[in-house]
Amino acid sequence: MDSAQLFLYNDSEVDTMSNIDNDVQLFTGDSLQYLTSGEIRDVALTFVDPPFRQGKEYRFFDDNIPEEKYWNWMRKVLHSTSDITLDGGAIYFMQREKNTKEVLRVLRESGWVYQNLIIWKKKTSAIPCGFRFAKQYQIIVFATKGPKPRLFNKLRVDLPLAPGHKYSRPNGVYLTDIWDDIRELTSGYFAGDEAIRVINGDRAHIQQSPLALLLRIILSSSIPGDIIFDPFAGTGTTLVVAEQLQRRSVGIEIDSKNVAIIEQRLERTRQADDVTKLQNYYRFTNNLSSIWPVTAHLSQWRQPVDV
Numbered sequence: 001m002d003s004a005q006l007f008l009y010n011d012s013e014v015d016t017m018s019n020i021d022n023d024v025q026l027f028t029g030d031s032l033q034y035l036t037s038g039e040i041r042d043v044a045l046t047f048v049d050p051p052f053r054q055g056k057e058y059r060f061f062d063d064n065i066p067e068e069k070y071w072n073w074m075r076k077v078l079h080s081t082s083d084i085t086l087d088g089g090a091i092y093f094m095q096r097e098k099n100t101k102e103v104l105r106v107l108r109e110s111g112w113v114y115q116n117l118i119i120w121k122k123k124t125s126a127i128p129c130g131f132r133f134a135k136q137y138q139i140i141v142f143a144t145k146g147p148k149p150r151l152f153n154k155l156r157v158d159l160p161l162a163p164g165h166k167y168s169r170p171n172g173v174y175l176t177d178i179w180d181d182i183r184e185l186t187s188g189y190f191a192g193d194e195a196i197r198v199i200n201g202d203r204a205h206i207q208q209s210p211l212a213l214l215l216r217i218i219l220s221s222s223i224p225g226d227i228i229f230d231p232f233a234g235t236g237t238t239l240v241v242a243e244q245l246q247r248r249s250v251g252i253e254i255d256s257k258n259v260a261i262i263e264q265r266l267e268r269t270r271q272a273d274d275v276t277k278l279q280n281y282y283r284f285t286n287n288l289s290s291i292w293p294v295t296a297h298l299s300q301w302r303q304p305v306d307v
């Protein structure tokens with residue numbers, strides 16, 4: 001399919017936001033190649049969501065790559081990312097839970113300092129297992145360049161009262177390392193409007209990350225003006241959120257079809273990509289207005305909703 005045909009954009013529900021500008025850099029090609037080219041520097045925060053080596057179909061990646069080769073490659077990517085990161089800068093590395101040991105190892109071997117092992121508990125799906133418990137989470141390891149983050153914004157959220165808890169919290173609660181309030185974009189109905197679809201209604205990229213995940217990561221570990229980096233940009237979720245939060249961003253994606261998606265997504269922001277609808281959930285955060293400047297032309301869509 002021609003990349004120009006990729007979307008089911010319905011002009012009545014799509015509005016323009018902004019064009020790709022000097023604040024967004026997008027490279028088409030191999031991440032290691034650009035990471036070592038000297039073109040990217042002063043990164044404050046990196047989100048790493050690589051292919052997981054689980055036999056998925058990628059046009060430009062063998063997802064059945066031998067295990068040792070895969071982790072050596074990851075170590076090189078992480079090491080080169082550290083080289084272009086500011087002191088105290090952050091990395092969030094997402095992976096399958098079964099790879100936790102390897103993730104921690106390659107992060108350590110490439111010089112990153114461990115901060116948190118975040119459990120992203122899926123809302124809609126568990127993977128059934130024959131002889132062990134069904135699996136219902138992914139891991140995200142938060143690490144920093146050096147022992148202490150250059151900044152960390154402690155977010156408060158309006159979590160609903162947990163079953164068995166008696167008193168509501170009028171000022172919300174601080175986030176912990178268990179994230180069970182972000183819905184993944186599963187196939188079919190649950191992926192909702194946020195999932196980018198091709199003409200026949202299928203999802204354009206089955207690994208598309210939810211905006212709410214990137215919103216949380218970017219808010220926690222950066223401030224406006226910072227450079228946010230994604231070496232496996234996919235559909236560009238990181239860049240789309242970074243732009244709305246007035247951060248600069250750099251993405252690398254090897255598949256030109258995905259690059260076309262990212263370009264369109266940034267040029268014409270869909271209402272489904274507007275993160276202001278999530279702002280109410282974070283309203284108890286102390287310095288929210290300084291880490292989340294409201295983008296004027298998006299405010300028309302702003303409405304308090306629960307995630």
Ligand SMILES: C[S@@+](CC[C@H](N)C(=O)[O-])C[C@H]1O[C@@H](n2cnc3c(N)ncnc32)[C@H](O)[C@@H]1O
Nearest residue numbers: 030031049061207208209232234235237253254
């Ligand atoms: C798990 S997906 C990332 C999804 C992304 N987080 C999103 O929200 O859409 C991984 C992406 O890495 C890309 N990729 C694979 N090998 C790559 C490489 N060597 N350099 C850059 N991108 C690569 C794939 O094409 C795929 O789009």
